[in-house]
Each structure stands twice: as structure tokens, then as C-alpha cells.
Amino acid sequence: MDTDAEWGYVGDIGPSHWADLSREFCACGGSHQSPIDLPRRKATEGTIDLDIRYEKAIARLSYKSYGVQMTLDGGHIRVNGETYRLVQFHFHTPSEHRLAGVTFPGELHLVHVGESGHIVVLGIFLADGDAHPGLSPIWSAFPTVEATPPFPFNPAILLPDGREVYVYEGSLTTPPCTEDVTWLVMKQPIYLSDVQIENLTAVHAETNIHNNRPVQPLNDRDVDFLQPVTDPSPET
Numbered sequence: 001m002d003t004d005a006e007w008g009y010v011g012d013i014g015p016s017h018w019a020d021l022s023r024e025f026c027a028c029g030g031s032h033q034s035p036i037d038l039p040r041r042k043a044t045e046g047t048i049d050l051d052i053r054y055e056k057a058i059a060r061l062s063y064k065s066y067g068v069q070m071t072l073d074g075g076h077i078r079v080n081g082e083t084y085r086l087v088q089f090h091f092h093t094p095s096e097h098r099l100a101g102v103t104f105p106g107e108l109h110l111v112h113v114g115e116s117g118h119i120v121v122l123g124i125f126l127a128d129g130d131a132h133p134g135l136s137p138i139w140s141a142f143p144t145v146e147a148t149p150p151f152p153f154n155p156a157i158l159l160p161d162g163r164e165v166y167v168y169e170g171s172l173t174t175p176p177c178t179e180d181v182t183w184l185v186m187k188q189p190i191y192l193s194d195v196q197i198e199n200l201t202a203v204h205a206e207t208n209i210h211n212n213r214p215v216q217p218l219n220d221r222d223v224d225f226l227q228p229v230t231d232p233s234p235e236t
């Protein structure tokens, strides 16, 4: 029972047991957890001032308990005037969030931290389609992820064209499942080929058959479906 408690996605260390594996994981039993099934019938509609300013940075590929991760200082996003720096992104197969009950082949999580320490995660579904050329620098490192030297990467290439987002307050989807995390999940997916999905799943399968936590109860939370607004006074 410690912070290094082993956890996974199946069996007696699987998601339904996380809260009991360590005192530090007790938030996993909380009432504002992620992921969730995003509702088709939107609870609230409105607008969001979302400005994504990713930039090329030296990225380090690694393999964590929850999957393939790229660590980089890759720019920032501004959400309603607050700035959050991108610190890492990683992948889940299949997706963790659902969209009106639908699970996607995968999900990308771009993790940002604000000055106060507040975490904002941008989630992007991975759907079946043509091969995504922007992923080649990462995928070419598979399966020997840890042996790959750092390389320059611009995460902007991972964004879909659309900027409509589902927004809600949730948690990290892996232990310690810390709450007070703001989720922005994009409605529009990005597309990967079958082979790309298979390759990613194969890397994850080294330790986990899948690395997606089941959806959690919404409880008393609202989910907003928000359209982007163009900042009327952009920075010069």
C-alpha cells in the first residue's frame, strides 16, 4: 500500500480495484472521475475561447504504465484567457471517453499544466481512416520505444481541423485519479490507418491487452458542448 503500488487494466489490479490498492489512489473511488460517456444530447451549449499554440520541441518517447508517452515542452493552449503549457501527450487503445455510447479505436491525451498547477487535458479520438503521416516519427520508433533518442516534433500536426469541444470537470484516468482536472474532448477525431492502430495496440499489449479505463458515472456534473470563438483582440 504505497504510491508505487502496482496497478493495471485487468484482474485484481484492474480499474475496479484501483481505489483499494493504495491510500494514495483513494480518489479513484471519487464522484467526479474520468473518462465518461459524452452525451449526444448536449446539456449546455455555448462558446469557448480556445487558442492552441503548439510548437516544435525536442520530444522524448517513453513507455509508462498507461502507454506510449511523448514528453516535451511543446507550446501552450489558452482557455478563456488562462495559459496552460503542454508537458506530455500519450495514447490509449481503445478510447477511454465514449461519444454517445461509441468507443473509438484509440484516444490521444495532450496534458497541460497551468501556473497554479491546474491540469487541462485535451482529448482527441483516433478513428479508422487513412494513415496519419504526422505520426510516422513516433510510430517508426515502435516497438523499442525506450531506446529512441529524443527528436524534434510539432504536436500541432495531431490536431483535427474542427475546434468544437465537450468540456467537463473530471480526473486523471490513471492512478492516483486526481480530480479537479478540466477535460476538453474534441468532437472531431483524427484518422489513423488499421496498421497504425494495430502497431500502437501491439506496443500497449506488451503490458496491457488494453489501456482504457471504463467510463465512470457522470453524477452531478454538467457536460458543455462548446463552439470556438475568435479572440476579438488577438495578441500582437
Ligand SMILES: [Zn+2]
Residues within 6 Å of the ligand: 066, 090, 091, 092, 109, 173
Ligand atoms: Zn490518458
